[in-house]
Amino acid sequence: MPTPAEIARLSTAIAGVYRGSRDTIDLLMTAFLAGGHVLIEDIPGVGKTTLAKALAVSIGGSFRRLQCTPDLMPADVTGVSVYDERDRTFTFHPGPVFCDVLLADELNRTPPRTQAALLEALSEGQVTVEGSPRALSARFFCVATQNPLDHVGTYALPDSQRDRFLLAFRLGYPEIDAELDLLNHDGAEGGLARLQAVFDTPTVTRLRTLVRQVKLEDSVRRYLLDLVRATRQTKGLVQGASPRAGLGLQRAAQARAMMKGRDFVIPEDVQALGVAALSHRVSARAGQQADAIIHGLLESVPVPR
Structure with missing residues (x-):
């Protein structure tokens, strides 16, 4: 078993940028190491994007943000094949789902058909594009968000989709000292720029294997x-x-x-x-x-x- 100190390297790295509760970081790490995904239901501006970005950087992974809107199409999530007339071949242009950490922001603002495209990614670790399955990153992790106080122009997530998230939680407002620290540092962007990877792919794979044991x-x-x-x-x-x-x-x-x-x-x-x-x-x-x-x-x- 890894020591708590080894695991703490990841939580400490994230906490250096995200000023919220350590309990929130622990929940995020629990879902990530268990191979699941999380649904964060909270108001805008409490650090959801920072939390997801900090995880991506800390594991040396790629980060993509998917801003969900009513006109978002499944191809905007999964990608599309474009025909090249010069070469007379189709070239696949991957969508944002092809990354290590995906932030699906305001997921309930996108239509059910597009939600279903993400559902396949969450449950099977792949997406189907034009009839062909395409595997996602072995470390693929989705942080989906929705605002529980704003229901205008939204599409409620069906039970089948909510059930695919391993954990769901709220971030809440930061403590006064943490919020003051955030003001002193003028946000989290500077911290993200300085953040270094503390885990690599073999480490994540090893830890996820140990979880099952x-x-x-x-x-x-x-x-x-x-x-x-x-x-x-x-x-x-x-x-x-x-x-x-x-x-x-x-x-x-x-x-x-x-x-x-x-x-x-x-x-x-x-x-x-x-x-x-x-x-x-x-x-x-x-x-x-x-x-x-x-x-x-x-x-x-x-x-x-």
Whole structure:
């Protein structure tokens, strides 16, 4: 297992640029090392772009931003083949999805057909262009965003798409000292320019392999399952978490355990990720909040000793 100090190299690099909570950085790293993707639901201007860029630079990867708009077409995401009359051949021009870290900003502003093009990338690590599958980067990681307070001119993400994100969370406003530091440095661009890569591709591949080797005792796996199944029985939810949600929570818990220097999952790993892994995968009844319901289940479902 890698030591916490080795993992901390990545979180420290990101924290040198992103002035928000360390918990947010940990959630981002958990999803990345688990091989998943994240959905950030928050207002503009709280650091979503900086967070994604900092991760890309820290792993020595490429970064692309996809600004989602109502007129965005699937080809704008995946790319297109253009016919060259001189050579009489088609040349493929890759879209922004062909990168290591993709920021899909305001994903809910783009039509369902275009959302579906990204869905294939999230779930299969490839996109289909003109009938031919094209593999994405082995490190492909998507940070999708949407503003929960602005619903004008948006297309609600379907359950099938939300379910493809390993974790969903909010950034919130920074603490006063962090915000003052941001003002003193006139933003984060200077820090990004000075940021150096601390992980390379072999390191990311090795860590992701180690995540899958983290063990779960039967009692911990049963606790995780009890939590997932409890979402299907609570009256505050119209729809509970799917089996895929349980698999996602398990993989995220494995990643968190590895980040803590352990080769086994403990109940605290499951509890720390329960809200981020499950709240976006359930549907709350009118007047109910999914986050609050998941918090309640974490307090009521018996924890193994």
